Amino acid sequence: MASFYSLRVLSVERETSDSVVVSFDVPAELRDSFSFEAGQYLTLRTPIEGEEVRRSYSLCSAPHEGAWKVGIKKVPGGKFSTFASEVLEAGAEMDVMNPQGRFLLKEGSGLHHLGIAAGSGITPILSQIKQVLSEDPAASYSLFYSNKTAASTMFREELQDLKDRFLDRLRVFYLLTREPVDADLLSGRLDQDRCKRLIDTFCKGRTLDAAYLCGPESMIMNCKEALVEAGMAEGDVKFELFTSASAVKPQVQVVETLDTDTVMMQVVLDGVTTSVELEKDKNLLDAALDAGLDAPYSCLGGVCCTCRAKMVEGKATMNINYALEPGEVERGYVLSCQAHVDGSGPVVLDFDQQ
Ligand SMILES: Cc1cc2nc3c(=O)[nH]c(=O)nc-3n(C[C@H](O)[C@H](O)[C@H](O)COP(=O)(O)OP(=O)(O)OC[C@H]3O[C@@H](n4cnc5c(N)ncnc54)[C@H](O)[C@@H]3O)c2cc1C
Structure with missing residues (x-):
């Protein structure tokens, strides 16, 4: 059942100039309620300038790490992300909802998983990579990870450590949109055509068992099309949206068929x-x-x-x-x-x- 619990912030660590990683102290008596699967998120609730603000953040830690960490990227003018980046400190108490969400790894052993992430969309995917590669020695993971610049890329160091640890099973391809990259294919927006070319080039001869997409809505929809065109079943292409153009401006729909007020x-x-x-x-x-x-x-x-x-x-x-x-x-x-x-x-x- 979804409920809020008051948790202490263990640490707030700078990840890039515009992002932080916030870690929560989950006491022993709440560990069952806070057990989670890679890909799930926490909803945080706190007063900011007199207003109650609640936002969701995907766990970037993996279940076996025994840690509850979220990576928050500052959105220009954003209430919560600015608060987390500039005000929040270790020792603060915050209302945190037990983990929710169904952006989960496909079940099965020996699968080749494909992650496509942009910006802060790396958070649930990082958790998934750690979980599946630690738990299933036969699993492999390929990641296409797009960012504006190398300096704004979250979790670059942790991904490097993971690549060293899972040498033959983890491949990470960085794409940059605002900095030149040697390979033309890795430079520019991750649209449908680029996604198709990335798959043709880097996943040739490999089965695509499951794909996980997290980033801007347009990137998700374009890459999903490319993956389905490449032969993947729609159900094997999962995505997590952090925000959407239609969600920002919800259309109020009055149901005409209702005959009572x-x-x-x-x-x-x-x-x-x-x-x-x-x-x-x-x-x-x-x-x-x-x-x-x-x-x-x-x-x-x-x-x-x-x-x-x-x-x-x-x-x-x-x-x-x-x-x-x-x-x-x-x-x-x-x-x-x-x-x-x-x-x-x-x-x-x-x-x-x-
Ligand atoms: C399931 C889920 C998981 C999420 N996980 C993460 C995560 O791991 N890390 C993370 O940093 N964020 C994540 N988010 C997004 C997060 O919940 C907030 O939406 C984001 O931090 C902005 O909140 P804010 O209060 O700072 O901005 P607001 O004050 O809500 O918005 C300020 C302005 O920014 C726009 N905006 C809101 N969100 C975004 C965005 N993501 N990108 C660009 N513009 C935006 C708004 O439309 C508005 O114009 C997740 C969202 C969901 C639904």
Whole structure:
């Protein structure tokens, strides 16, 4: 169940001039709640200039390391990332939600995994590389990692150490967009054509068993197309979005088919059922929050899956969904921050069914 816990910040270490790595102290009694899989994220909550701000950050540490670390890259004008980079110090207390997310490694032994990351998108992929190469001696990993400049590349040193340790099983290809690189193929934006050429050149003769994409939305969608064109099954190409153009400006969708102004909704949260009046133009999460319930959420843009809940009764339509798999939607799961009720029948929304 998704809940916030107060954790102490163990350290805040500078990674590049515009990024930091924040490490949390998870006490023994919370270790079960905070167990995680590579690719999952933490949601952090703290007051900044009098306003409660919550943001998600992928764990860049791997489960076997016994550490809870996130890498935060400063976004110009960004509230939380600027706070983390300039104000946050070791010893501070912060509300941290137990790990969430389904950007997970494909199961199986001896697979060749392909990661494509840009900028801070390296964080979940770094965790995955460490986990799969440590746990499966037959696994191999190829990484295409794009950054503006060499100096702004996060975790360069750690990746170098990993390459030395897993000499024959880890390959890292750095791409730079704002600095010249000797090889023309590694210089410039990672678009569909470049992705295709990278695969043709560096993955020739290797099976592509699973791919993990994390970076700007356009890069993700272009590389996904290239990988599917190269013969990968869509289900084997996973991605994690940190933000999206459509998520930044959510379109409010009023459901026309609703014939009453309000619907009764039962919300199941932490084992307690509460009746909530749901107005027709409100999303399910807002209705629960407005009723005083401490329902889980983070991005509010359909990108993360912190607000995932199951429609046990009733139907809903989502404006945006970048996080749920088709099978989950079929089973009745919704991103409650994006879901509007369809029809006028009663609704039962369960946050506890994960
Ligand atoms: C599941 C998940 C995992 C994430 N993991 C990481 C991570 O490991 N490391 C990391 O640094 N970030 C990560 N993020 C992004 C992070 O949650 C914040 O969105 C980011 O730090 C910006 O927050 P902010 O408060 O500083 O900016 P805000 O005050 O929210 O935004 C300021 C401006 O920057 C724009 N903006 C917001 N995010 C980005 C972005 N990522 N790139 C470019 N422009 C942006 C906004 O549209 C706005 O215009 C993750 C997001 C999700 C949903």
